[in-house]
Structure formats: C-alpha cells, structure tokens
Amino acid sequence: MTNTERESNNPANPSVNVNLLENVKQILKELRLEMLTKFKRHVSLADLLTDRWDTAKFYGFGEGTSCYNNVLILGNVKVGKNTWIGPNVILDGSGDLTIGDFVSISAGVQIYTHHTVDWSVSLGKEPVKRMPTKIGSGVYIGPNSVIQMGVSIGDGAIIGAMSFVNRDVPAGEKFFGIPAVSHTNR
C-alpha cells in the first residue's frame, strides 16, 4: 500500500484513520478489563465484541446453546439446547450435520460431513465427497478430536480427548484413540 493510496482514502483529513485506530484500541482495552473484572477471564478480541449465546441463536441453534466467535459453521447444521461449543471448533454441515442437547463440543473439535482427499490427489479433477453426520444428546467430545463424515454417535456416548472417530459409536459407549475404539467397561 503506497502513501498515495492511503491519502486517497481520506484526502480531506489524513488523520481520521489514526484517530479511529486509537479509539478502537481504547475500546478493546476497556472491554478486556470489563471481561477480567466481571468474569475473571481473557477471551479473544472477537469474543469481546460478540456474544456466544447470540451467535448460536443467530444460526438457529437451540436455547441455552453457546458458540465462540471463531467457530466455523458451514451449511446445514442443526444443534439442540444447552450444548457448549468451544473455541477453534469446526461444524461442517455441507453434507448435513445434526447435534443434540447437552453436548460438550470441546475446544478444537472438528466435525465433518465432507472430505477433500480425492480432490487433492486428483489435482482438482475429482469432486469433494459428502456424507451426513449425527451426534446424539448428552455426548461428550474431548478436546482436539476429529469426527469423520458419515459417522453417528449415540446418546450419552463419551469420546476421549484427541480421538479420531471414523466409525459409529453406540449410545452410552466410551470411545477413544486414533482411530477411536470402544473402551466401555474397561
């Protein structure tokens, strides 16, 4: 960006943007202090400017469900009530994703209904593949876990941290590992 380009943005008053930047930084510092004082936490800039329950409601998710600002939500994603959706999560509904109530979707979890393996290795000649994925109610999904397209996870199932789920998980079972396998009753 050249100086000419910058000046052309506000030819009458080149100092407008300098003042705006200072004012924006000031607002962010005030919001950050309010978050620390009220809730004893530090959240991202984007989470200072948005509300987790509002974000969830905006996408049509159920009452009591919350969703950090940097969650990437694609296509048809239905989520029930009182579900917690952490930061750095991907909810891919490009092939239809359904999620129940009281689910813990821990930070860094990625739930897919597509993959691009064939697209990449064919140098873009093969299409993206898609299949629907379904997560029941009362499910816990641990941090940084990845759920492959086409999988169904039943009510009350527990998926351990850092698991890769590429097959169905029956209701009430505990799965973990890469790939995730049953550890119920062990």
Next chain:
Amino acid sequence: MTNTERESNNPANPSVNVNLLENVKQILKELRLEMLTKFKRHVSLADLLTDRWDTAKFYGFGEGTSCYNNVLILGNVKVGKNTWIGPNVILDGSGDLTIGDFVSISAGVQIYTHHTVDWSVSLGKEPVKRMPTKIGSGVYIGPNSVIQMGVSIGDGAIIGAMSFVNRDVPAGEKFFGIPAVSHTNR
C-alpha cells in the same frame, strides 16, 4: 436485520457505517503491511490490534512472557517469566493452574483444571469436576497436546507433539503418546 433497524442506528446519516467499514478495512491493510515489512509474518486481525507481551502482562503473567490474542484464559492462572504461549491455546484456571518460567506452550495446546464429562452424560444434572494442574519451569509442550486436570509436570520435562497427558510427568523426563508415557533414555 431489517433496513429499518439499520437506519434507526444512524437515522441522520445512514452512510456513517459504510465509511466506518471502509476506514476499518483500510487500517487493517496498513497494519498487515507493517507486520509483513517489519517482521515478515502474517498474524490474525486480532494480533494486529493487540500486543502479545501486553496481553500476558494484563493477566499478571511474568516479565518476558507473551500470549497470542486468541488464547482463552479462565480463572486463576499464574505464569512465570519468559514463557511463550502460542495461538489457539487454552489455559484453564477454573480449578487453579500454575505455569513456570521459560515454558514453550506450543500452538493448539490445551491445559485443563476441569472437565464436563459427567455434566454432559447426566444431561446437566452432575456438576463440572475441577482439580488443580501444575507445570514447572523449562518445560516444552508440543503442538496440539492436551493436559488433563490434576496433572503435575516437573521442571525440564519434554512433552512431545500431539500428546494427551493424564498422569504426572517427573522433572527432566520425556513423555509422548495418547496417553503420554515415558520415553526417557530410549
């Protein structure tokens, strides 16, 4: 959002927000160029508007410690000096977290003092569980690793990339895997 709602925001001058948006985008492009020119890097919008050392200092962390903007910090988290805290990190001090000096907390690492397994599978009837976690000085924690609540990691320990640590790690030991086990002297 309807047009009526938008106009009501600035009834006297509906073009205020259009100009504001253009000015904000212009500022971001200038900050982005400055970051590339001075430091040869691209950082998130939020990291353009904030300072990593200032963020760490704001939460009371020690001198020389830095912290990317999108790190989620919850509750009682104490961090020593010269510790590097990467992007997409979670530092959960809801059950008390202590971290020493010269620690590398690589990108995507999540360190917990609570879990919501029982909360989820009981459909919200059981409370969230909490236990304190402690990380010593001179510890390296590799990318995308998760540290479970209640764990202690001793001084100088090395935790490999993508490890799930659910037991104590003695000082000077090298642990990795899911779950992480000792690989010292192998």
Next chain:
Amino acid sequence: MTNTERESNNPANPSVNVNLLENVKQILKELRLEMLTKFKRHVSLADLLTDRWDTAKFYGFGEGTSCYNNVLILGNVKVGKNTWIGPNVILDGSGDLTIGDFVSISAGVQIYTHHTVDWSVSLGKEPVKRMPTKIGSGVYIGPNSVIQMGVSIGDGAIIGAMSFVNRDVPAGEKFFGIPAVSHTNR
C-alpha cells in the same frame, strides 16, 4: 484503565467511543447476516472483514490459493496455486517452507521449520533449531496434523487426520499415526 485515562482519550467528547462501539457491532451484525444469506455459513469476525484469496495473494501465494485470517505465517513460506489453507493453521517458514499446488491443508494443521525443545529445557541458553520443510503438489493433510521441521512430503501423498509426521513421506504414499507410518496398499 482508570476513568481519567479514558477521558483523556477524548476529552472533548467522552461519548465518541460508545457510539463507535455500537457502530462497529452493527457493521459486524450486517456482515454476519450477509455471509449467512449468501454463503450459508458463519465465519469468525476477522474472516468477515478480510478475504481469504486476498490474504493468500498478499503473502505472495499462487493464484486460486485461499487462507483463513487466523493462519499464522512466519518468514519464508512459498505456496503454489489452488491450495486450500484452513483456519487455525500454522505455516512456519522461519527455516524455509515450500508448499505446492492443489494441497489441502486442513483446519488445525501445523507445519514447522523450527522447534524450541532445547531452548526451553536449557532455560533459554540454547538457540532455537531450524530446518527447511517441503510439501509437494496434490497432497492432502488431514485435520489437526503436525509436520515436524525438516520433513519432505512427496506429490500426491495422503496424510491422515491427527497425524504427527516426523519423517519423509514418498510421493503417492498414505501415511497416518503418531508418529505417522506408511499405510499404502493396506
């Protein structure tokens, strides 16, 4: 931040920042609605204000390559054409990183050309280690995978989700696991 500090920022008009905050929030809500209506997706605040193709072009990446806003790019990173770079990705070129065409760099992937293990355990006395890394064309790298410094991945290789790649991957091979090993023809 004290009231005095805040007032000193806009002594003539203390309400400037309140109006600015409301206007910024209003803009973000409008951009969010536009994203939902046009593309049926929710993206981060930063991705509302920036363009993925523009970000890639800005860092000198090839035509058709896209890059989410919160990708951290460090130093010498060369990327070819039509490569997809997801959110929460780290592209570390502090030791020189080269990436080809039609590569899928899934969300949460971290590709390194340095590590800080020795720096941490020596309490800052040992330097950061660096080695160049190379990714060919037509490569798929699954979500949350980590590529260690010094690795070469050949054309058309497939790296499964949640893999830790610490050795070279020949062209056309399928690797996964922690550490990743060959699963070609299995």
